[in-house]
Amino acid sequence: MERESNKESLPDDLILEIFTRLPSKSVARCRTLSKHWASTLRSPEFTKLFLASSSTRPRLLFAVERYHCNEWFFFSSPQPQNQYENSLPLEYHTKFLGDVSQYICSYASGLIYFPFVRIIDVNTPLICNPTTGMYAGLEVRKYSRSRGFLGFDPIDKQFKVLDFLSVLTVGSGEPGWRHKDVSCGPYHRSPTAGICINGVLYYLAETFIEPSFLIVRFDVRTEEFKFIDASCFNDHIQHPTGLSLVSSKGKLGVINCNYADADGKRTIELCMSVLEDDEIQEWVKYVYTLPQNEVLGSCEFSVAGVTATGDIVLCMKYICKPYFVFYFNPKKNTLQSVEIQGFGTKFEAVENRGEVHAIVDYVEDLSLNDAKQLNSSISDIKSLCSCCQQKGKLNYIGEEA
Incomplete structure (x- = not known):
């Protein structure tokens, strides 16, 4: 005593x-x-x-989609702290089963949004925290088959979903979907992902009458729309998935890749256009030729984003062994290859490999655990896997991948 x-x-x-x-x-x-x-x-x-x-200590978040069994797995790894790091460990977080539609997930401030997930034979929008495994189902908007995007207002600390011209505030107790009357000619969204930067949601769209690109700008707090001319990207009108929206030091950037052969080796050129001023709609273009890299020159890859320090991050598109992430520093013209270790043989086999959707500068935010927004364990509901037509559980944290 x-x-x-x-x-x-x-x-x-x-x-x-x-x-x-x-x-x-x-x-x-x-x-x-x-x-x-x-x-x-x-x-x-x-x-x-x-x-x-x-x-x-921002991290690189990996959302791995496995089409053949309708599974999504979430991992993360540290981002390199110096130019000498060439290998980093991977941490598994959570997964869920569900018949996810062709619409890709959307990300904002620590949360992932899926416009349509088939749960118990019902299509529903779903928002989840990929590191804790918590989720919340959202109200389904009638007659909607568009993809929708997730935005976050850092001032009022609110998440909102934008589905074409309708808005839903997450966890507020307010009425459901609200339609916004906006004066704009007819357009449809491109298949590229949107991005939320400092409380502003941007996505690429295409006009109907004379096909041309435009950027839709949605202020998450004020719910005001603005339309920005993006005809400078019309060369990609037939293949819009070649364009990636990124945050470049707090400004909207659009990146596309060009390829050429030099002495039998593939040369990669990154073209990045930055919206320096969205009031006068001024785009500034930068062109970078990447240093030669044997792995990058022979694999399929995607642009994950731009880090706060200015590195452009490229990820291998599919899991394999070894799996690499590439950090290109435009100022120093250096390319750092980092092997990500820990996916395991289950994912590295060709027949099981999944497609990787990576998010840079992922920061864990405990305010995302608010019960009004994420109020249930993802293991509490069941899903119907369309490929095997068998009942299975949506899995919560702690389960082995």
Whole structure:
């Protein structure tokens, strides 16, 4: 008893500092230990501390889609801290089964949005936290088969889904889908992914009457639309998937790749156009020829994005062994190859390989665990896998991939 009474408890600020160094899913588990820990680890003070700490260690998030069995797996790895790192470990987070439509997932501020997931024979929009495995089903908009995009307002801390000209605020308790009256000629969305930058959602669209590209700009907070001329990309009108929308130091960028043969080797040229001023709609174009790399010169790859430090990140499109991510520094004209280790033989076999959708500068944010937004375990519902027509569970954190 005397020994117990002499024990000194750790100061609260030190305890909070320790918890900021844990992964978000570990913090989420600790919140369930008691009311005291739930209150402490949900406090605005700790949430801000955790986000500040997490922002110093951004990661590369991998969403791996396996078509043949309708599975999505989520992994992440550290981003290299210096030019000498050539191998980094991979951490598995969670997965779920579901008949996902042809519409690709959308990402904003730590959450993934799927416009249509078949759950118990019902198509529903679904939003989930890829590191904790928490999810929330959203209201289905009638007569909609468009893909939809997820946006985040950093001021009011609200997520909103934009489906053509209809808007849904996530977890607010407000009425469902709200239609916005916007004066604009008819257009349809291109199959490229949208991107949310500092509370503004951008996506590529194509006009109907005279086919031409435009950028749709949607302010998530004010819900105001703006249409930006993007006819400078009309050379890709037949193959819009060759264009990737990225954030270039807080500004919208559009990247496409060109290829040429030089002495029997493939030369890769990156063309990046940056919207320097969306008021006067000024685009500035940059062209970079990548240093020769044997692996990159022979594989299929996609543009994952641009890091906060300015590196353009390219990822191998399909999982294989070895699997590489490439970091190109435009200022230094250097190309760093980093092998990502840890997918495992289940994914590396050719017959099982999945397509990789990567997201740069992924930061874990505990405010995303708010119960109003992510209120259930993904293991609580069942799905019908269309390829095998057998019932299976949507899987939660901790299950082996």
